[in-house]
Amino acid sequence: MKQKIAIAILALVALCALLAPVIAPYDYSRQFRDTPHATASSQFLMGTDDLGRDRLSRLIYATRVSILLAPAAALVSVMLALLLSGFTSLTTLCLSLPWIFLFIILRALMPLNTRPLESILLTFALMGVAGWAWPARIFGASIEQMKQSGWLLQARASGIGSRRIALVHVWPHLRAIAWAQLRVLVPAYILSEASLGLIGLGVAEPLPSWGNLLAELQRPEAVHSNPWVLAPLGLLMIVMICLEQVAP
Amino acid sequence: MIRVLTPRRLLSNLFSLIVIVLLGGFAAAALVRYSPGFSSIPEDLDPSISPETLQALHARYEDSNPLPVFYARYLAGTFKGGFGISTALNQPVADLLRRRAPVTAKLIAMGTAGGLLLGALLAWMAVWTRKAYLETAAFSLSGLLLAVPPAVLALAFFFNQAPLAIALALALFPRLFGTMRTLLDDAWRSPTLLAARARGVGPGVIASRYVLGGAIPQIVALLGVALVLAFGAAIPIEVICGVPGIGALALQAAVGRDMPLLCALALIITFFVTFVHSVGDLLA
Numbered sequence: 001m002k003q004k005i006a007i008a009i010l011a012l013v014a015l016c017a018l019l020a021p022v023i024a025p026y027d028y029s030r031q032f033r034d035t036p037h038a039t040a041s042s043q044f045l046m047g048t049d050d051l052g053r054d055r056l057s058r059l060i061y062a063t064r065v066s067i068l069l070a071p072a073a074a075l076v077s078v079m080l081a082l083l084l085s086g087f088t089s090l091t092t093l094c095l096s097l098p099w100i101f102l103f104i105i106l107r108a109l110m111p112l113n114t115r116p117l118e119s120i121l122l123t124f125a126l127m128g129v130a131g132w133a134w135p136a137r138i139f140g141a142s143i144e145q146m147k148q149s150g151w152l153l154q155a156r157a158s159g160i161g162s163r164r165i166a167l168v169h170v171w172p173h174l175r176a177i178a179w180a181q182l183r184v185l186v187p188a189y190i191l192s193e194a195s196l197g198l199i200g201l202g203v204a205e206p207l208p209s210w211g212n213l214l215a216e217l218q219r220p221e222a223v224h225s226n227p228w229v230l231a232p233l234g235l236l237m238i239v240m241i242c243l244e245q246v247a248p
Numbered sequence: 249m250i251r252v253l254t255p256r257r258l259l260s261n262l263f264s265l266i267v268i269v270l271l272g273g274f275a276a277a278a279l280v281r282y283s284p285g286f287s288s289i290p291e292d293l294d295p296s297i298s299p300e301t302l303q304a305l306h307a308r309y310e311d312s313n314p315l316p317v318f319y320a321r322y323l324a325g326t327f328k329g330g331f332g333i334s335t336a337l338n339q340p341v342a343d344l345l346r347r348r349a350p351v352t353a354k355l356i357a358m359g360t361a362g363g364l365l366l367g368a369l370l371a372w373m374a375v376w377t378r379k380a381y382l383e384t385a386a387f388s389l390s391g392l393l394l395a396v397p398p399a400v401l402a403l404a405f406f407f408n409q410a411p412l413a414i415a416l417a418l419a420l421f422p423r424l425f426g427t428m429r430t431l432l433d434d435a436w437r438s439p440t441l442l443a444a445r446a447r448g449v450g451p452g453v454i455a456s457r458y459v460l461g462g463a464i465p466q467i468v469a470l471l472g473v474a475l476v477l478a479f480g481a482a483i484p485i486e487v488i489c490g491v492p493g494i495g496a497l498a499l500q501a502a503v504g505r506d507m508p509l510l511c512a513l514a515l516i517i518t519f520f521v522t523f524v525h526s527v528g529d530l531l532a
Contacts, residue, residue, distance in 0.1 A: 092268070093268060093271055093272065093275070095525075100479075100480035100483055101480075101483060101498055101513065101514070101517050102276055102279060102280075102514070104483060104484075104487075104495075104498065104499060104502070105276075105280060105498060105499075105501075105502040105510060106279060106280070106283050106502075108499055108502035108503055109280065109283045109502050109505070110283075111292070113293060191397050194397045194399075194400075195397045195398065195399050195484045196484075198397065198399045198400065198403075198484065198488055199399065199484050199487045199488055199499075214397070214400060217400060217403055218403065218488065220407050233396075233400060236395070236397075237392070237395040237396060240394065240395035240396075241391055241392070241395050244391050244394060244395070
């Protein structure tokens with residue numbers, strides 16, 4: 001039951017994210033210069049930020065960025081992990097690299113005039129490329145286990161070709177693991193993007209993401225004057241809790 | 249499978265540690281050196297700076313040697329003592345690390361200890377009391393904390409002038425709680441413990457001898473994972489709360505394109521991660 005509710009909430013959030021241009025009251029970058037720091041009203045349901053941009057519209061567009069790109073990055077990680085799972089030494093080396101440190105360094109090294117769209121793709125691409133080693137180790141261990149299994153030995157003894165063994169016999173087992181890894185990586189990447197955005201290394205302005213919306217929490221006076229500043233954190237927590245419910 | 253700690257295994261682990269640290273340092277230096285933004289500096293955006301000055305600034309930031317030559321020279325300098333001079337902060341890297349490392353070490357040590365203690369306490373309550381409401385409460389707290397970015401937790405503590413180590417402990421707790429609960433549950437269900445309980449052995453003896461005694465290898469392995477997780481969570485916490493530790497130094501080094509400092513940090517952090525994993529592997 002809990003899982004069904006979680007899936008329903010996630011589907012609703014994803015639908016809102018996909019329909020952002022239709023349901024958002026304004027464009028995410030439109031500035032209402034006469035009404036910066038506006039509190040919630042019938043015109044701006046969550047008020048406006050310090051540049052006079054509608055908070056609700058920015059939250060809807062931010063959801064699109066965070067909730068759609070995190071699965072894409074997770075897919076990249078899982079595909080890389082599948083491809084590289086045979087290289088045990090490379091996996092061990094990559095697991096020993098301080099990835100969070102390197103990730104922050106590489107993101108910080110980007111030019112200051114990086115375009116918003118480039119910054120989105122770069123942030124999530126770095127996550128996708130950096131996160132392959134853990135799933136690769138799990139794939140590697142499963143493949144090793146399968147190699148010693150009786151059914152694979154029988155398939156080989158029956159003269160079935162390597163390609164058919166891989167596609168028909170091994171892949172169905174790996175598919176379940178890949179799906180489980182995807183469900184583990186998506187929340188991890190959503191949280192990573194939020195952490196990076198908080199320290200100013202996530203998606204570049206004016207494009208909104210949960211990370212750069214959370215950066216406003218660094219100004220406690222903003223929270224006191226308009227509690228809707230906490231809305232991105234609330235939505236992030238709801239989505240994360242729902243993802244925990246559907247996680248393997 | 250129990251693996252005995254032999255001198256050969258110890259040497260093999262030491263050799264792997266050295267190779268991984270050197271390769272890791274090189275890989276990190278290569279990633280940094282060839283990242284698309286390495287050759288761009290903040291001064292590029294300043295229209296008042298003349299092209300000649302910009303050229304001189306670029307020459308100062310960029311080492312003209314090929315990366316392997318730079319890395320070999322850097323390692324040779326490191327073995328002679330010191331990690332070179334920071335180009336961005338114009339100070340010996342060793343001095344910078346000496347000042348900053350204890351701050352991060354203290355934050356990580358206290359945060360890890362707090363996370364492990366809280367995880368153990370709640371796992372103990374959930375498994376030992378066999379009360380469904382306690383287990384639900386522990387899982388709910390874990391799930392709630394897992395949904396919050398560690399930096400947001402740290403901000404809440406920072407603005408209320410509470411110790412940041414508690415924020416780190418709360419960020420780590422949900423990532424350790426599940427494993428600790430499984431460990432304790434396995435111990436609870438083990439036939440040895442069942443026999444001890446049937447013999448009327450007291451809870452204190454059961455906890456110290458049967459549960460902790462049997463779970464030490466797994467706890468050591470978990471400690472290794474916890475330390476690495478704590479380091480990862482400490483970097484954004486330091487940056488956002490202005491803690492003068494290694495995380496904040498790393499960001500300063502990246503923004504200043506400070507290759508000697510970045511290489512030193514990559515070597516030290518790779519050593520830390522690999523060392524922690526090796527110790528966990530040897531003792532497990």
